[in-house]
Amino acid sequence: MTQKQTQQQLEKNLENLVEIINLEAIQQLPKATEHFISDLHGEFEAFDHILRNCSGVISLKVKDLFDGILSEEQQQELCFYIYYPEDLLANLEKTNQEWYKLLDELVQLTRFVSTKYTRSKVRKALPKYFAYILEELLYKYDETENKEQYYNSIYVTIVDLNLANDFAIVLANLIQRFVVDHLHVLGDIYDRGPDPDKIMDRLMEVPSLDIQLGNHDLIWIGAFSGSIPCLCNVLRITLRYGHTALMEKYGIDLARLAKYGERYYDDNKAFRPRGDNEELTEEEILDITRMHQAISIMQFKVEGETIKRRPEFNMEDRLLFSKLSEDRQTLVIDGKEYPLSNTCFQKVYEENPYELTLGEELVLRDLLHQFQTSEKLQRHIAFLVNEGTLYQTYNGNLLFHGCIPCDQNGEFLEITLEGQQYSGRALMDYFANCIHKAYDNPNTHDDFATDVVWYLWCGEASNLFGKKTMKTFERYFSDDKELHHEAKNPYYELRNQEAFCIKLLNEFGLSDEGYIINGHTPVKTLKGELPIKANGKMLVIDGGLAKPYQKETGIAGYTLVDNSHETYLVAHHAFTTKEDAIANYRDILPTKEVVTKRSLRAHVLHTDIGRTLVQQANRLRYASGFGDRPSVEG
Structure with a gap:
């Protein structure tokens, strides 16, 4: 050598x-902080508020650092400067001395919340144009008079050059970045609320996250991937809540559907848009009502065809057009007649009730083409598919949106697909493979993988649906509450049992020490339901941001925080508006329910x-x- x-x-x-x-x-x-949130349902402002204040973690950090130095009012003001710096700091009139004080407080807090990380990781997060100055201030070790004038000069010059506002915004954003290291989103970004697109844009900016797909996310992926039943469901739900503006933001023109609806359908109270639609004119509401009927009938038709070509789905009981009486006024199930109301079956023909008319077929072709060529939707769905999973194991915990389908005895529900039996984790892996296969082949509309994506929306063995049957048809056309009932999978009772939860953890290769973190079903606190179940093994964190749920829950749901000292749930109150939150300093002062208080602090060593x-x-x-x-x- x-x-x-x-x-x-x-x-x-x-x-x-x-x-x-x-x-x-x-x-x-020390182990970095994880933040868990679920069921966002298009409520961007509420989600953004929770993300900005990190479920109250920032207010706790401010209190830890400045208690006894700043009054409660001053601490609250500082918190909101951090949450909404662009709104509150722009053109803020402060004296030079007040700016020095604010910048120094923000620097102190940035230093405080970044101490969990290596200097290398912190450096990578610093914007290049302020990196040198920030490093000098964040790693301020010389507390003697040698460099006192040096540090003071930095603040003085920043203010003198009119950079105080920009520098404060950078610091506020760094604090948000350092307080939470990793975000977990447990599904249902889409539907019900008006702005899922804004949520997607926001999530695409988060430096470190994972997403467990929800059933509502799945139908958007399915629609983009060529599933006509998923496409119909996406449009039906969008119209049900009157969110035609969302389609416009994605560049999707509903003109052809509107023209078809106007031609064949009339006003119908069961199909009028729900929720707050004060911005809609009566004419717009009538247009939505007609489109809503048209797309619903198309949905029942294409779902019927899917059910007929996939007998392994065992969904023949959902062929309800075949159960209509001759006069279309009753539904005949097991020999019993149920009267129907608000019907709109004029384009359902007795000889072949599931066949699309030429007009319907042209409408659906047009809509599918628009979905698949929307540049914005392409970006969002690609992000969902690439970042999303059906389950995640992370630091010894199991995360998923819906359920693990099982029978009354706690045995995993089996289903035979393509000649192979699947259950438990293997079934979820099979479903995940189908999602990617359908996405990779968007021009095939009735292949098995694409049909499975729709099955995930409403099939009995779907881990995202979690019920025996979806009763959309009955809820529209029958007033009989007996017909509306959707029986939940036994999982939702069994998840209260510690032994069952340990079985689930073991199924996914995890030890008895972990938690199951579950979204999908709002916790009905008004009825005494608790989010911590099975002796602490099951944590239900449906965010409850969707306003229709809040009448049942009494709150706006839960999020979860897991740091080096403890794991705790945060109960949220209903969010009003961003403007109201800023004007009145409406903060999340967390109502904490501690799940685990660690006797010894957790370190990076104890993580994945x-x-x-x-x-x-x-x-x-x-x-x-x-x-x-x-x-x-x-």
């Missing part, structure tokens, strides 16, 4: 040894990332002659 090669080898060994020092030191840092760092360090130790050969797992 030449002298040069020897020198290179020594340098390589030294590089490995330094990396071992780095990897093993990082393991001793920590285990990866251990493996990397062990391999380098072995390669450098400072350790044994790593195990196969390592």
